[in-house]
Structures are given as C-alpha cells and as structure tokens.
Amino acid sequence: xxxxxxQAIKGQLPDQIGLQNCHLDQVVMRSPKPSxxxxxxxxxxxxxxxxxxxxxxxxxxxxxxxxxxxxxxxLPFSLRVAHIWAVAILSAVALAVFLNSLGNRFVTDDxxxxxxxxxxxxxxxxxxxxxxxxxxxxxxMACIGLFSLSPMPSTSP
Amino acid sequence: xxxxxxxxxYALNFAVSGLRPFGYHLVNILLHAGNSALVYGVVWQLxxxxxxxxxxxxxxxxxPIHTEAVASVVGRAELLAATFVLIAWLLYLQRDAGxxxxxxxxxxxxxxxxxxxxxxxxxxxxxxxxxxxxxxxGLLLLSDGLRVTQRTPTPSLAVLWRALxxxxxxxxxxxxxxxxxxxxxxxxxxGTLTMQTINWVLNPLADAGYSTRLLTAAKVLGKYLWLLLxxxxxxxxxxxxxxxxxxxVLEPDVLLPLLGAGAVAWLLRRRAPAVAFGLLxxxxxLVPVSNIFFLxxxxxxxxxxxxxxxxxxxxxxxxxxxxxxRLATLYxxxxxxxxxxxxxxxxxxxxxxxxVDRNQVWATDLSIWRATTETSPNSAKAxxxxxxxxxxxxxxxxxxxxxxxxxxxxxxxxxxxxxxGVILSTQGRWDEAIDAHRASIRLNPExxxxxxxxxxxxxxxxxxxxxxxxxxxAVAAALPRDKxxxxxxVGDFSFRHGEPSDAExxxxxxxxxxxxxxxxxxxxxxxxxxxxxxAEANAAFERALQLDPSSxxxxxxxxxxxxxxxxxxxxxxxxxxxxxxGGALRMSSVKRPAVELLxxxxxxxxxxxxxxxxxxxxxxxxxxxxxxxxxxxxxxxxRGMGLAGLIIADQPAPAxxxxxxxxxxxxxxxxxxxxxxxxx
Numbered sequence: 001x002x003x004x005x006x007q008a009i010k011g012q013l014p015d016q017i018g019l020q021n022c023h024l025d026q027v028v029m030r031s032p033k034p035s036x037x038x039x040x041x042x043x044x045x046x047x048x049x050x051x052x053x054x055x056x057x058x059x060x061x062x063x064x065x066x067x068x069x070x071x072x073x074x075l076p077f078s079l080r081v082a083h084i085w086a087v088a089i090l091s092a093v094a095l096a097v098f099l100n101s102l103g104n105r106f107v108t109d110d111x112x113x114x115x116x117x118x119x120x121x122x123x124x125x126x127x128x129x130x131x132x133x134x135x136x137x138x139x140x141m142a143c144i145g146l147f148s149l150s151p152m153p154s155t156s157p
Numbered sequence: 158x159x160x161x162x163x164x165x166x167y168a169l170n171f172a173v174s175g176l177r178p179f180g181y182h183l184v185n186i187l188l189h190a191g192n193s194a195l196v197y198g199v200v201w202q203l204x205x206x207x208x209x210x211x212x213x214x215x216x217x218x219x220x221p222i223h224t225e226a227v228a229s230v231v232g233r234a235e236l237l238a239a240t241f242v243l244i245a246w247l248l249y250l251q252r253d254a255g256x257x258x259x260x261x262x263x264x265x266x267x268x269x270x271x272x273x274x275x276x277x278x279x280x281x282x283x284x285x286x287x288x289x290x291x292x293x294x295g296l297l298l299l300s301d302g303l304r305v306t307q308r309t310p311t312p313s314l315a316v317l318w319r320a321l322x323x324x325x326x327x328x329x330x331x332x333x334x335x336x337x338x339x340x341x342x343x344x345x346x347x348g349t350l351t352m353q354t355i356n357w358v359l360n361p362l363a364d365a366g367y368s369t370r371l372l373t374a375a376k377v378l379g380k381y382l383w384l385l386l387x388x389x390x391x392x393x394x395x396x397x398x399x400x401x402x403x404x405x406v407l408e409p410d411v412l413l414p415l416l417g418a419g420a421v422a423w424l425l426r427r428r429a430p431a432v433a434f435g436l437l438x439x440x441x442x443l444v445p446v447s448n449i450f451f452l453x454x455x456x457x458x459x460x461x462x463x464x465x466x467x468x469x470x471x472x473x474x475x476x477x478x479x480x481x482x483r484l485a486t487l488y489x490x491x492x493x494x495x496x497x498x499x500x501x502x503x504x505x506x507x508x509x510x511x512x513v514d515r516n517q518v519w520a521t522d523l524s525i526w527r528a529t530t531e532t533s534p535n536s537a538k539a540x541x542x543x544x545x546x547x548x549x550x551x552x553x554x555x556x557x558x559x560x561x562x563x564x565x566x567x568x569x570x571x572x573x574x575x576x577x578g579v580i581l582s583t584q585g586r587w588d589e590a591i592d593a594h595r596a597s598i599r600l601n602p603e604x605x606x607x608x609x610x611x612x613x614x615x616x617x618x619x620x621x622x623x624x625x626x627x628x629x630x631a632v633a634a635a636l637p638r639d640k641x642x643x644x645x646x647v648g649d650f651s652f653r654h655g656e657p658s659d660a661e662x663x664x665x666x667x668x669x670x671x672x673x674x675x676x677x678x679x680x681x682x683x684x685x686x687x688x689x690x691x692a693e694a695n696a697a698f699e700r701a702l703q704l705d706p707s708s709x710x711x712x713x714x715x716x717x718x719x720x721x722x723x724x725x726x727x728x729x730x731x732x733x734x735x736x737x738x739g740g741a742l743r744m745s746s747v748k749r750p751a752v753e754l755l756x757x758x759x760x761x762x763x764x765x766x767x768x769x770x771x772x773x774x775x776x777x778x779x780x781x782x783x784x785x786x787x788x789x790x791x792x793x794x795x796r797g798m799g800l801a802g803l804i805i806a807d808q809p810a811p812a813x814x815x816x817x818x819x820x821x822x823x824x825x826x827x828x829x830x831x832x833x834x835x836x837x
Contacts, residue, residue: 099186
C-alpha cells in the first residue's frame with residue numbers, strides 16, 4: 001500500500017466525513033468501487049481521498065459504527081452479505097456442537113413432562129391450552145418423577 | 158404449570174414422532190441455533206459493531222452452560238422463551254434503528270407501528286413459553302438507556318428522563334399490559350400466583366429467613382458468574398447441601414463476586430459501555446430466578462442461565478474488542494492487536510469441546526447422575542437420583558451405596574430411606590427391610606407406602622397378623638384419593654390368605670370409590686365367582702363389559718360364570734367374543750408389558766419404555782378395529798401399561814419387580830400383593 005497516500009487519506013478523511021478513529025481499510029472495503037479507488041490512489045492521492053470520502057458520506061451511519069470495530073475489517077463482504085454469512089455460520093456452529101445430543105434419551109424431568117404427560121398426546125390441546133393447566137409442576141426429577149404423578153408430601157427437613 | 162406454547166410444541170412433536178426422543182432433541186437444537194443468530198442480530202442493533210456481534214453470538218452458540226437447556230427436552234422452556242424474547246427485543250430495536258438499512262426508515266409509514274405490534278406479540282408468545290420472559294421490559298429499558306449513553310457519554314438524570322420519557326409513556330405500558338394480562342390469566346388458570354409447594358431439598362431457601370435468602374441469592378449469583386466465565390465443573394444439580402446457605406455478609410463468596418463485577422462495570426462504563434451493559438443485562442435477566450423476590454423450585458440450576466448468558470457473552474466479547482482497540486493504538490507489530498481475538502477463539506474452541514463432551518453426559522439418567530455426584534458430591538438429591546438410575550439397571554448394591562450417601566447428607570429425608578427399604582425388600586432381605594420400612598415410617602408417618610411394604614415384609618416372614626395391622630395403618634394413612642389402591646391391596650391379601658369374604662368387602666369398597674373402573678369390577682367378579690356367588694359375579698362382569706366391551710378378561714370371566722350357571726350357549730358366545738380381534742388386542746396390550754416385566758428379565762426401564770410405546774401403538778390398532786369408537790376407558794390406562802398393566806396380569810410377581818401403581822387423571826389401578834415404591 002502506498003504509505004504516503006494512506007497517510008494523506010487518513011489525515012483528511014475524518015475532517016471530510018466527520019468521523020474519528022475511522023479505519024481506512026473498512027472504508028475502502030465498503031466503498032462501492034474499491035477497484036476504482038485503488039486506481040485513483042495509484043494515480044493521485046487527492047482523487048483517492050475524494051473517492052473514499054464520497055463513499056464514506058454515503059454510508060456514514062454505518063461507518064460510524066464500524067469506526068470502532070477493528071474486527072470488521074477482516075470480513076471481505078458488503079455489510080448485508082456479511083450479516084447473512086454471520087447468521088448462517090453462527091447457526092451452523094450452534095447446530096454442529098449440539099449434534100451429538102440428538103441420540104440422547106429422555107432424561108430426568110423429560111419423563112414426567114413427555115413420557116408420562118397425557119396432555120401432550122392429543123392435538124386437542126390446541127383448543128384448551130390457554131385456559132387449562134398444561135402440565136405438571138416440574139420438580140426437576142423429584143423423586144416422584146419416575147414412578148408416580150402424585151405430589152410428594154415429604155422432604156421437609 | 159402454565160406454559161401453553163411450550164406444551165403445544167411437545168404435542169406437535171408427539172404427533173410427528175411419538176415418543177422417539179430424536180425429534181424433540183432436534184427441535185431444541187434448531188431453537189438454539191436460531192437463538193444464536195438472534196443474539197447476533199440484537200448485539201448488532203445495540204452496538205453496530207459486527208465483530209462484537211459475531212464474538213458475542215459465537216460465545217452464546219458454543220457455551221457449555223447451555224447443555225442442560227439444549228440437551229434435555231424440558232430445557233425447551235428456556236429456549237422457547239429466549240427465542241421470543243430476542244425476537245421481541247430485535248423488533249423493538251429495529252423500530253428505533255438509525256441505520257439506513259433499517260426496515261423502519263423511510264419505507265412505509267406503517268413500518269414502525271407494525272414492528273411494535275410484532276414485538277409485543279412476540280413478548281406474549283415468550284410469556285406463554287415460560288413466565289421468566291417477563292424480564293423483557295427491563296431489557297428494553299436497559300437498551301434505551303444504552304442508546305442515550307451512546308449519544309451522551311455521561312448523561313444527567315434530566316437528559317435520561319427527557320430521552321426515556323416518551324417510550325416510558327407510550328410503548329412500555331403496552332408491554333406492561335401484556336405482562337399484567339399474562340399474570341392474571343396464569344393466576345386464574347392455576348389458582349395461584351406463585352408455586353404452591355417448594356420442595357425443601359431442591360430449594361433449601363424455602364424455610365430460610367429473608368436475610369439468608371438475600372445473602373444466599375448473592376452467593377448463587379456469584380457462582381453463576383463464575384460458571385459462565387470458567388465452565389469447568391458443570392453439574393445437573395445444586396440442591397441440598399451443595400450450596401450451603403449464607404448467613405453473613407462477610408463470607409467471601411457472598412459479596413466478592415458481585416462487588417468485582419460491579420467494579421468492572423463501573424470502571425468500564427465509559428470506556429466500554431458494552432461491558433457494563435452486558436453485566437447489567439445478566440443481572441436483569443437473572444432476577445426472576447434469583448429467589449430474591451419470590452421463591453422458585455430450585456436454589457440454582459444451569460438451565461436458568463440460558464438467557465442471562467447473553468449479557469455475559471456480550472461483556473466478554475466487548476472486553477476482547479476493547480483490548481484489540483487498545484493494542485491497535487500501540488506501536489507494536491501488526492499481529493499484536495489480533496492477540497485478544499486469537500485468545501478468544503481459543504476460548505471458543507474450548508467451549509465447543511466442553512459442550513460436545515457435556516452432551517454425552519446428558520445421554521442417560523445414569524450418565525447424568527454419575528457425573529453429577531462427582532461435581533456436586535454434597536447434593537443429597539444427586540446421590541438419590543443416581544440410586545434410582547442404578548436400581549433401574551439392576552445394580553441394587555450400587556443403588557444402596559448411593560442411598561447411604563444421600564442419607565448421610567440428609568438423614569431426615571424420607572424418600573431415600575423409603576427406596577432403601579424397597580430395595581431390601583426386592584432383595585428378599587426381609588429383616589433389614591422391616592427395619593428400613595420402620596425408619597421410613599418414623600420419618601414420615603403420613604405416607605401409606607412404608608406401611609404397605611412393611612406389611613408385605615411381615616407377610617413374607619409369615620407374620621400375618623402384623624401384616625394385616627400394617628395394611629390397615631396404610632389405609633388409615635392414605636389420602637382419600639389413594640385409599641382405593643389400598644382397599645385392593647388389603648382385599649388381595651385377604652383373598653390370598655383364605656378370607657374371601659373379607660376380600661369381597663374390600664373390593665366392594667374399592668368399587669364404590671371408583672364405580673367406573675373396569676379393573677375393579679373384574680376383581681370383584683373374580684372373588685364373587687370364587688365364592689360361588691354367580692349372580693353377583695355375572696353382574697360384575699357385565700358391568701365391566703358395559704364399561705369396556707372389548708375387555709377380553711371380562712368376556713373370559715363372564716364365560717366362566719355362565720358356564721357354571723349352566724348357560725352353555727351363552728358361555729360359548731362370550732368365549733368366542735373373547736377371542737375377537739379387538740379384545741385380543743386390548744388383552745395383549747395389557748398383558749404383554751406385564752409379562753415382559755415379570756418374566757422376560759428385562760430392566761424396568763426398558764420394559765416401561767417399550768410398553769409405553771407399545772401401548773400407544775396398540776391403542777391405535779384397537780381404535781382401528783373398533784371403527785374409531787372411543788371406549789370409556791381412556792387411552793392412558795393402556796399407555797401407562799408399563800406400570801398399570803400389572804393390574805390385571807394376575808401372574809405371580811417376582812419380588813424384584815416391586816410396585817406398581819399408576820394413576821392418570823384419577824384413574825386407579827392397583828397391583829395387589831406387590832411392593833409399593835412411591836407415593837400413590
């Protein structure tokens with residue numbers, strides 16, 4: 001990168017667009033025409049400054065946030081595409097780490113709430129769920145959970 | 158419990174995949190994946206920093222503290238509530254977004270009101286998923302305050318009031334109205350505002366004074382913070398006595414963590430408002446389950462951290478971003494600013510590995526409780542639950558050891574003592590069992606099971622008069638709704654010991670209590686027939702057939718009675734009816750699980766699961782045969798067959814099978830002559 005041109009841009013950019021601590025790479029990355037910017041910078045730093053400043057003004061609110069985001073510069077996309085990628089990757093990662101729980105059985109209170117809960121076995125619950133208790137008070141695998149639906153009167157100290 | 162939306166999702170799961178756990182787990186994982194994406198969206202809307210949003214959401218997606226909420230099906234309440242809270246929050250933020258990409262800006266005059274309506278509707282759905290979603294207005298206030306500080310770094314109270322006055326007057330009341338409506342609806346349906354009974358073992362704060370509650374709540378908050386930062390020793394249980402109650406403010410683990418977190422938030426409030434915001438969001442979302450304002454069912458549970466972890470993930474990510482920014486200002490090699498991000502990525506890798514490992518712990522009850530007794534060795538419930546799990550696998554000695562540890566932690570706890578007695582009875586160690594049952598009775602003389610089991614032990618030792626005395630005490634101790642089971646038990650005892658007239662009296666009492674229970678009429682018919690009272694036997698079996706025309710047992714009994722009455726033709730017809738397909742299905746649906754339990758030698762767990770699935774399928778078959786006709790006996794009897802099926806399986810029971818009594822919606826089924834394992 002042409003250090004002289006960059007210094008010139010960095011020096012003028014905050015004044016031109018009213019942003020402090022703005023990262024040059026982010027601005028360039030989000031410029032609509034990064035290749036034209038490169039050509040302009042190679043030929044004339046002043047043209048490059050104007051190019052960047054024009055792009056920056058167009059995306060000023062976005063850049064205001066990006067100014068303090070040093071990590072954003074590693075994402076080689078426009079912001080909208082970056083959002084889509086971020087959401088897709090995060091969802092995939094969340095799915096991946098829990099994938100090995102798919103083979104788990106019903107455990108602890110699952111038995112009470114699923115296996116032994118007659119309420120869930122009929123879709124007629126859709127008609128009455130708002131106006132009737134919808135299950136059993138869970139006691140997190142209280143002793144009654146496995147073998148009876150009756151309340152447990154003991155367990156006082 | 159009042160969580161309609163949650164239960165509807167379970168019902169949909171059941172409609173699609175029955176009792177196969179796969180579908181239920183899949184929905185949980187998908188919800189968690191969606192929540193991770195929503196966390197990204199909310200953090201982006203709050204701070205407009207993509208790096209911060211990605212790091213916070215990645216920490217949320219991978220954090221092992223979420224295993225309890227995601228890998229157990231009942232954790233869906235947390236997932237679903239978090240989903241709708243995050244959607245409501247995102248829509249609210251989008252409505253006020255200053256971004257040029259915002260849906261609300263410059264596209265439609267209806268956009269802002271629509272987003273608000275969507276947010277409020279989502280809030281209502283969150284409340285219908287789990288009541289703790291009521292924290293949303295607090296989060297909205299927090300994010301509005303953050304907006305003010307983003308514009309004015311050190312706002313005065315007047316500035317804050319001017320900025321917040323409008324939403325406080327216009328939008329917040331709508332959310333509060335929804336919350337108030339939900340509280341009223343819930344109270345009307347349940348008849349109470351809070352939990353009716355708090356299990357002292359699960360939440361020892363139930364009997365504590367308010368100062369102890371407050372101090373212990375502070376201690377638990379500190380533990381939660383530590384678990385989120387260093388999730389090394391995760392546990393499925395923190396009940397008595399894993400978290401000793403705090404009694405003094407001077408205890409280091411009461412105030413130090415909170416003071417530390419408060420100091421960090423205060424120091425970084427200007428330099429890194431995201432850190433302060435994250436810590437405050439953590440506290441706001443944790444308040445409803447902190448036991449400070451009202452008691453909940455447990456003193457501490459990792460699943461409660463699902464939504465609060467959002468705040469800590471934001472704070473952690475904000476620290477990383479702050480460190481990266483600071484390092485970027487130094488005259489250092491270009492890779493130096495990447496160090497915090499690199500360290501955070503390593504932390505995420507550790508989180509992911511720990512989560513994958515932790516999922517395996519949640520695979521079965523046995524694996525959960527084995528791990529829990531290691532990480533929560535002072536929890537009586539963990540040892541007790543391990544005992545249940547071991548007993549299910551047939552490891553009775555292991556179960557006894559676990560129960561002994563539970564009783565060492567909490568000697569006054571009835572339930573492990575009771576199970577200890579049941580196991581001794583199952584092993585046929587009658588003298589020790591008698592001592593154990595007596596100890597159970599001392600701990601809780603109001604529960605009928607120990608009397609019943611003590612009677613059984615006396616009976617096996619040939620001490621019949623003592624046995625009868627204990628049976629009568631069991632009847633006296635039982636609640637009215639449970640007495641019928643014991644009438645059956647006493648009647649069966651009398652029948653087996655040559656007192657049919659006494660048996661008849663007890664069976665008649667049972668039948669009067671539940672005149673619509675087929676099985677009681679079958680018992681009564683049988684004892685009448687044995688006593689030669691053929692007319693009464695005929696009436697009893699006829700009544701059973703009225704209640705369930707497909708009952709093969711009733712047809713069989715009626716056939717025998719008619720034969721003895723000399724009505725051969727009718728007897729043959731009744732016998733042929735017995736073999737009709739519907740009756741056979743019905744019969745097999747009842748008897749097969751019992752036979753499995755009694756003779757196939759499989760563990761109770763597997764037999765129960767198989768019979769539950771089998772019962773559901775067979776019920777469908779039976780409906781198909783009978784042209785979709787609903788019998789008066791609801792399906793629950795068939796579905797609960799793993800336990801209740803024993804009722805009309807009159808084969809002799811090996812002692813190890815033990816109990817059996819299962820009630821669904823007031824139905825009663827009893828297993829005469831067997832142990833009683835839990836409260837009926």
